[in-house]
Amino acid sequence: xxxxxxxxxxxxxxxxxxxxxxxxxxxxxxxxxxxxxxxxxxxxxxxxxxxxxxxxxxxxxxxxxxxxxxxxxxxxxxxxxxxxxxxxxxxxxxxxxxxxxxxxxxxxxxxxxxxxxxxxxxxxxxxxxxxxxxxxxxxxxxxxxxxxxxxxxxxxxxxxxxxxxxxxxxxxxxxxxxxxxxxxxxxxxxxxxxxxxxxxxxxxxxxxxxxxxxxxxxxxxxxxxxxxxxxxxxxxxxxxxxxxxxxxxxxxxxxxxxxxxxxxxxxxxxxxxxxxxxxxxxxxxxxxxxxxxxxxxxxxxxxxxxxxxxxxxxxxxxxxxxxxxxxxxxxxxxxxxxxxxxxxxxxxxxxxxxxxxxxxxxxxxxxxxxxxxxxxxxxxxxxxxxxxxxxxxxxxxxxxxxxxxxxxxxxx
Numbered sequence: 001x002x003x004x005x006x007x008x009x010x011x012x013x014x015x016x017x018x019x020x021x022x023x024x025x026x027x028x029x030x031x032x033x034x035x036x037x038x039x040x041x042x043x044x045x046x047x048x049x050x051x052x053x054x055x056x057x058x059x060x061x062x063x064x065x066x067x068x069x070x071x072x073x074x075x076x077x078x079x080x081x082x083x084x085x086x087x088x089x090x091x092x093x094x095x096x097x098x099x100x101x102x103x104x105x106x107x108x109x110x111x112x113x114x115x116x117x118x119x120x121x122x123x124x125x126x127x128x129x130x131x132x133x134x135x136x137x138x139x140x141x142x143x144x145x146x147x148x149x150x151x152x153x154x155x156x157x158x159x160x161x162x163x164x165x166x167x168x169x170x171x172x173x174x175x176x177x178x179x180x181x182x183x184x185x186x187x188x189x190x191x192x193x194x195x196x197x198x199x200x201x202x203x204x205x206x207x208x209x210x211x212x213x214x215x216x217x218x219x220x221x222x223x224x225x226x227x228x229x230x231x232x233x234x235x236x237x238x239x240x241x242x243x244x245x246x247x248x249x250x251x252x253x254x255x256x257x258x259x260x261x262x263x264x265x266x267x268x269x270x271x272x273x274x275x276x277x278x279x280x281x282x283x284x285x286x287x288x289x290x291x292x293x294x295x296x297x298x299x300x301x302x303x304x305x306x307x308x309x310x311x312x313x314x315x316x317x318x319x320x321x322x323x324x325x326x327x328x329x330x331x332x333x334x335x336x337x338x339x340x341x342x343x344x345x346x347x348x349x350x351x352x353x354x355x356x357x358x359x360x361x362x363x364x365x366x367x368x369x370x371x372x373x374x375x376x377x378x379x380x381x382x383x384x385x386x387x388x389x390x391x392x393x394x395x396x397x398x399x400x401x402x403x404x405x406x407x408x409x410x411x412x
Contacts, residue, residue, distance in 0.1 A: 027203035030259055030315040031196060036403040041143050043409035051409050054399040055143065061395055062140030062149050065133035070159045072166035073123045080174045081183040086167060089174040089184075090122035090191050091115070097179075106180025112296035112356050118179075124191055130160055131194040132395065138201035139397055141208065150208035153201065154215060162218045170226035172235060186238035186246075189230065193249045196256040196311065199223075220261060227257045243281045244291035245301055248308030251278065255315050264319075271321045274312050279323070282309075283332045287340025298353040299344065300360075306337055307368045314371060324375045338376055345369070347385025360389045367398035373405035381405070 026034060044055055073088050080087040093114045097104025119125070137153035140146070159166045175188020202219070205211050230236040230250070239250045251270050258267040282289050282305065292301035313323035313334060327333035343349035361369075361384060373381035382404055399409075 025206070027206065028259075029200055029203050030256060030318055031200050031311060032401045033403055037142065037400055039403075040400045040409055044143070046411050048409060048411050051399060054397065057394055058136065058140055058143060058397055058400065061136040061397075062144075065136050065156075066148065066152050068129070068133055068156075070166065071126055071130035071133075071156060072159050072163075073126070073168045074166050076121075076123050076126065078121050082174070084169065086169045087174055088123050088127075088168050088172055088191075090124040090176055090188060091118045092176045092178045092185070092187070093119055095178045104179075107178050122177075127191065128194070130156060131198055134201045135197055135397070136395070138204040139400060142204045143400065147208060147210070150205050151210045153205055154208065154210050157198065157202075157219070158215065161222045162215070167222075170222050171229045171233065173233070175235075184235070186235040186242075189235060189239040189253070190246050190249045193253050193308075195223075195226075196253060199256055199260045202260075223257050224261060227254065227261065227263075230254055230257075243278070245305035245308055248274075248278060248282070248305050248312070252308050252311040252315075255312055259315065259318070267315075267319060271312070271316050271319065271323070274309065274316075275321070275323060275326060276328075279309065279326065279334065280328045280330070280332050283334070283337045285331050285336065287336040287338075289337065293353050296354050296356045297359075299351045299355045300357070302341060303345075303359075303365065306334070306341065307365065309334055309337075310368055310371060310375075313375075335376065338372060338378075342378065342380055345385065346380050346383050347387055358389050359387075360391045362391050363396040363398060366396055367402050370398055370402040370404040374403050377405055379405050 029037075040051060040054075043051055047055065074085040076085070076089065078089055079085065080089045092107075092109075094109050094111050095107040095118070096110055096113070096115050098106065098108045134153050134156055137149045137156070141149035141153065161167055172184070172188050172192065174184040175191045177184045177188075202211075202216075206216075230240070230253070236250075239246055240254070241247065242250065251274050255267055255270045258264075258270065282291060284290060289302050289305055292298055292305050295301045309323070313321075316323050323334055325333070325335055327336070344351045366384075369381045369384060373379055
């Protein structure tokens with residue numbers, strides 16, 4: 001009896017120590033900034049009005065996410081060509097029925113004009129809602145230290161990746177399909193770029209008792225399979241060689257997964273590829289990005305591609321790669337692209353290229369502009385033109401995630 005009591009006491013003692021170590025361990029964040037998260041949380045004892053609003057916004061969104069019980073590719077009524085409901089499916093955004101054909105097939109492309117009805121049939125909107133909820137819940141767990149947020153985030157992640165009834169198969173064979181032309185194409189790889197932020201969220205959730213070794217092992221197995229698909233499939237290999245925003249987001253996605261799986265050699269290969277291939281091929285000496293300027297929404301795509309490169313540059317900091325200031329032998333580099341784009345972001349200069357839609361500032365874009373302001377020590381990135389539309393204004397958590405140039409978090 002005494003022996004059993006001693007064993008039980010020792011178990012709970014060791015378990016308590018392990019939980020304390022989990023809570024005290026610094027998350028391995030590669031996109032979000034740990035110092036900013038920690039400082040913002042501490043500053044909530046005497047916050048600026050802006051930080052107070054951001055905290056209220058975060059809590060509101062996390063509480064909303066608690067009411068969203070589950071996300072899964074299997075909930076979609078559309079059946080993939082494989083017949084397997086676990087396969088992710090989506091449809092090319094800019095493809096429309098051909099009005100000259102009775103059945104509308106094959107679809108024709110209208111760059112910059114989204115076919116919302118067709119797009120809604122796939123899993124993309126569902127996926128976006130899933131990643132949005134996971135981010136809000138994980139941040140709320142860190143900031144407010146309430147287990148309900150972590151438990152629900154882990155539940156949502158389990159349903160998407162691990163639950164045998166609802167899990168997504170680790171591939172994107174049927175992403176961005178075009179009716180009458182294909183069942184999916186390489187450009188569909190960009191659909192899951194927000195896996196990057198799901199993985200960042202995991203780092204904040206590790207402190208929770210609900211985050212088990214079984215949960216982590218299952219996720220690492222899933223992402224190992226997905227990374228191998230990215231590297232070996234026809235779609236993945238084609239996307240990896242793209243010289244536009246698709247290639248950039250492919251590398252950003254693959255890099256974050258490689259870091260998550262501790263594949264350091266692969267991570268360095270990706271960084272070298274971005275430095276020696278993508279930057280030189282995508283950015284001209286005057287800072288323009290020709291592949292993106294060729295689009296009908298060229299301002300959007302110039303920022304979009306630069307955002308992907310900036311995401312890679314942020315991750316590269318952990319491996320001592322300075323892509324922010326790197327320039328090749330011809331003088332091409334991210335800093336040149338930044339100098340070119342800045343006056344158009346602030347609105348001091350009119351964009352001289354085609355942009356058929358109003359430009360939208362999303363929370364992710366705002367977070368990226370904050371990052372640019374600090375990396376280039378340029379407050380102009382924070383003075384965004386009021387001509388742009390701000391979307392999802394109630395969901396902007398960037399004040400917690402990324403430090404802005406010369407920002408104050410504590411009220412005086």
